[in-house]
Amino acid sequence: MPETPARWGWMTKIIVSHIIVVVGLIANSLTFAVMKNPRLRYKSYSHYLSALAVFDSLVLVSQEIHMVEEIMSVPGLFDRFSDDACKIFIFADAVCNLMSSWLIVAMAMERLCVVYMPFRRNMWCQQRGAVIIIFSLFCVMSCTQVF
DSSP: OOOOHHHHHHHHHHHHHHHHHHHHHHHHHHHHHHHTSTTTTTSHHHHHHHHHHHHHHHHHHHHHHHHHHHHOOSSOGGGGOOHHHHHHHHHHHHHHHHHHHHHHHHHHHHHHHHHHOGGGHHHHSOHHHHHHHHHHHHHHHHHHTOO
């Protein structure tokens, strides 16, 4: 039986996606460990990168769950979920995806402030401000997904 592009794509999806998830989880764990070391712990960008590592890891785990459910030919993982459990999973999945994107935007905005207004960076780019922005983003993203 000749190999078709559809079959190659399916095999690539099965093999490569799992490798990407494992490498991503390892990289995110290392990033989190480095950003929480005593020298970097008090920098504002350390909080952004740590939060990004956490939310990206949650996105990777969620995508892996979806991939395993898609690959399984027996009844899926989500068949035994109650309505509430399904809603919570979909809510958490959406919030993690949004947080991953918006944390990059927030970090880029902070870096933009540092470059264009270097004398005000001590006023704006502080550890406390980063934590407030991350928490505010989480609250806003959670509110947008309550439906």
